[in-house]
Amino acid sequence: xxxxxxxxxxxxxxxxxxxxxxxxxxxxxxxxxxxxxxxxxxxxxxxxxxxxxxxxxxxxxxxxxxxxxxxxxxxxxxxxxxxxxxxxxxxxxxxxxxxxxxxxxxxxxxxxxxxxxxxxxxxxxxxxxxxxxxxxxxxxxxxxxxxxxxxxxxxxxxxxxxxxxxxxxxxxxxxxxxxxxxxxxxxxxxxxxxxxxxxxxxxxxxxxxxxxxxxxxxxxxxxxxxxxxxxxxxxxxxxxxxxxxxxxxxxxxxxxxxxxxxxxxxxx
Amino acid sequence: xxxxxxxxxxxxxxxxxxxxxxxxxxxxxxxxxxxxxxxxxxxxxxxxxxxxxxxxxxxxxxxxxxxxxxxxxxxxxxxxxxxxxxxxxxxxxxxxxxxxxxxxxxxxxxxxxxxxxxxxxxxxxxxxxxxxxxxxxxxxxxxxxxxxxxxxxxxxxxxxxxxxxxxxxxxxxxxxxxxxxxx
Numbered sequence: 001x002x003x004x005x006x007x008x009x010x011x012x013x014x015x016x017x018x019x020x021x022x023x024x025x026x027x028x029x030x031x032x033x034x035x036x037x038x039x040x041x042x043x044x045x046x047x048x049x050x051x052x053x054x055x056x057x058x059x060x061x062x063x064x065x066x067x068x069x070x071x072x073x074x075x076x077x078x079x080x081x082x083x084x085x086x087x088x089x090x091x092x093x094x095x096x097x098x099x100x101x102x103x104x105x106x107x108x109x110x111x112x113x114x115x116x117x118x119x120x121x122x123x124x125x126x127x128x129x130x131x132x133x134x135x136x137x138x139x140x141x142x143x144x145x146x147x148x149x150x151x152x153x154x155x156x157x158x159x160x161x162x163x164x165x166x167x168x169x170x171x172x173x174x175x176x177x178x179x180x181x182x183x184x185x186x187x188x189x190x191x192x193x194x195x196x197x198x199x200x201x202x203x204x205x206x207x208x209x210x211x212x213x214x215x216x217x218x219x220x221x222x223x224x225x226x227x228x229x230x231x232x233x234x235x236x237x238x239x240x241x242x243x244x245x246x247x248x249x250x251x252x253x254x255x256x257x258x259x260x261x262x263x264x265x266x267x268x
Numbered sequence: 269x270x271x272x273x274x275x276x277x278x279x280x281x282x283x284x285x286x287x288x289x290x291x292x293x294x295x296x297x298x299x300x301x302x303x304x305x306x307x308x309x310x311x312x313x314x315x316x317x318x319x320x321x322x323x324x325x326x327x328x329x330x331x332x333x334x335x336x337x338x339x340x341x342x343x344x345x346x347x348x349x350x351x352x353x354x355x356x357x358x359x360x361x362x363x364x365x366x367x368x369x370x371x372x373x374x375x376x377x378x379x380x381x382x383x384x385x386x387x388x389x390x391x392x393x394x395x396x397x398x399x400x401x402x403x404x405x406x407x408x409x410x411x412x413x414x415x416x417x418x419x420x421x422x423x424x425x426x427x428x429x430x431x432x433x434x435x436x437x438x439x440x441x442x443x444x445x446x447x448x449x450x451x
Contacts, residue, residue: 006356009318013325013348020330020341021391028340035334042286118335121288123301123381123404124388124395125337129289169337170394189396196400197299258296 033158036118036129040160043117043131109227110267112136114144116260117161126152126169130263133160141225143266149231149254150174150219151263164263167232167253168200176202176232177220181210184220187232187251198257199236202249209247211238217251227266272430274312274320277423281308281328289335294411300404302411305332306376307419309347313354314363314372315427321351338384339391346383350376369417377412381405 023031058066091108098105114132132138134157144151144164152166165172167187174187185205190196202217215235221228231254238249284304294302305328312324329344336343354361354372362368382405388395 005318006352009322010348010352013322014345016326017329017341017345017348020344021339023340032334032340035330035340038282038331039286039289039335042283042290046290118286118289119292119295120336121285121301121303121332122336122338122384123401123408124385124397126396127337129335165337168396170396171337258292 029156029163030158033156033161033163036161037158039118047115047117047131111264112138112267114138114162114263114265116263126166126172126257127155128152128164128166128260130162130164130265131160132265133157133162135159137267138162138265142268143226143230144263145230145266146255146260146263148256149233150226151255151257151260153225154265162265166257167255168197168257173223174226174232175220175222176217177228178202178205178209178211178235179216179218180212181215183209183211184222185249187217190250198233198253198255200233200251200253202235202251203246205238205247205249207240207242207244207246209238209249211235211247211249213237230266273427274316274323276426276430277308277312277316277320277324278327280423281305281324282331284308285328285331285335288332294407298407298411299400300407302415303377303380303408304415304419305329305343305347306350306380307373307412307416309351310354310369310372310376310416311420311423313351314358314361315423318352318355321355322348325351338388339393342384342387342391343380345387346380349383350379366417369420370413373416373419374409374413376416378405378409381408 020028020031091106095105112132114130114136116128117131118129120127130144138154138157140154140157142154144153150167152164152169152172154162155165155171156163167174168189170189172189175184176187177184183205185202187200188203190199190201202211205211213235217232217235219226219228219230219232233251233253236250236252238247240246241248281304288301288303294300305324308328309321309324313321325344325348329342329347330340332338332343333340354376361372385395385397
């Protein structure tokens with residue numbers, strides 16, 4: 001093959017690559033989600049296969065096990081109903097007190113269920129794709145959580161799919177608070193070790209911080225994206241930095257990122 | 269080669285990207301994701317023409333970046349540099365030998381993350397890189413090297429299925445000389 005053809009191909013592909021790299025950020029997000037649409041049938045097929053496997057597993061599960069599981073769930077359901085009843089009373093009382101003191105009202109969470117259909121294939125980003133998009137009311141910057149705690153936020157959305165930026169990604173920082181002491185800091189990516197998938201850092205705590213292992217970290221609501229009080233994780237250890245001016249803590253995330261299948265999008 | 273083989277290669281590339289995004293086994297058990305696109309690029313560059321190499325780089329790269337946090341186009345450039353380099357010197361490479369395939373797969377799977385990382389740093393992106401990345405890099409390169417000979421075997425079979433079978437050599441020679449004796 002002639003050298004000329006080699007160079008022509010080289011310049012065509014490089015030109016195309018450079019054009020793609022220089023597109024505006026919003027256009028890139030839309031183009032990326034549009035290209036990812038190619039995978040829709042495959043995601044659908046994978047979901048169906050998973051459902052089929054689950055169905056056949058439930059078919060071969062012994063009846064006694066199912067009855068035992070059902071009993072446990074019924075028991076748990078009753079307990080949760082009682083807790084809910086008690087909390088509804090507390091919520092009502094709280095709302096009345098807030099009204100009397102003319103404080104702003106607390107709104108209940110409006111959640112939208114979604115399934116995780118894909119994870120970032122690259123090793124250095126933490127993103128995931130969920131099967132809920134703008135058609136379901138999902139839009140960028142909405143918080144995404146599991147029953148265990150915060151997962152991240154929506155970074156891009158198209159009509160049927162959305163991309164979630166997960167906690168621990170270098171592009172996601174969350175204003176956080178130590179529940180026990182009330183000290184505030186910022187959650188940022190950890191040291192990125194492959195064995196430390198569920199660890200992040202809580203930085204910019206005061207130098208004389210009272211933070212201790214086992215303390216709970218929640219969102220502080222200061223960033224304007226995440227509501228106050230969503231659980232992020234627990235403190236593993238802490239150390240003072242910058243000649244004692246600042247404290248940094250390592251946090252074990254409450255949500256297990258390796259096994260997430262279903263998530264909840266916190267709607268406004 | 270006919271036009272079906274490169275199309276099949278592009279289909280395989282899209283399946284490979286989907287598999288990487290869908291299957292978490294490597295990430296959970298090895299702590300790193302294994303990449304199949306450099307392996308396919310090694311095969312494409314040693315088997316097909318430069319057009320197929322460019323098509324694989326564009327389609328595979330854009331599909332990969334669409335599911336990833338990478339800026340769109342970084343994987344395309346890295347893949348094409350690998351394919352272009354191999355295609356230029358494919359006359360010198362021992363395509364048929366298993367260990368050569370292993371070395372080429374290992375080198376391609378090791379080179380791609382490095383090139384993408386250089387691009388990301390040049391673009392001022394903020395990838396998660398640390399000591400653990402060396403482990404991820406090593407695993408990805410080694411797995412790529414091990415998988416490449418198997419990939420070559422499989423794709424060669426597919427290639428044969430889409431092409432005319434090679435004609436078997438016959439014992440008959442039209443120019444044979446028949447020596448006849450007296451009887």
